[in-house]
Amino acid sequence: MTMRRAKVKDQLAVEKVGGSDAEKEIRLFSLLCNVPMELIEEIDIADYKQIQKEYEDFLS
Template sequence: MSDRTIVELKYPVEIDGAQVSVLKLRRPKVRDNLAAEKMGATNADREIALIALLADVAPSALHELDMGDYAALQKAVAGFF
């Protein structure tokens, strides 16, 4: 079993000046969930914070994702549980 899940983006985004077409999510730990809870006022904010932590990107980078790509990330995170 891999400790990372790779999500290929159908619509690449620019993150830190580079075109990104793949995000690698590491398996979440309890501390990630606790940190995400502290970072977001709404469920959506907390979900974005958790995905950003797992992908090692800023939450604002996820705001630019296509909704289909975001749905793929949501599915990948759900697969960890």
């Protein structure tokens, strides 16, 4: 799975829809990886942690 860098419009799209922080993060990752939210929801937790780390690396 490949993740692109986030744009401001991605963050705005996630905020518009609302939901819990976890749901917003899943929605953001689905946008950045260009996959359905359902696919992110089915990822093993260890792999999900790796996606979180990759996203955090983009921010630093």
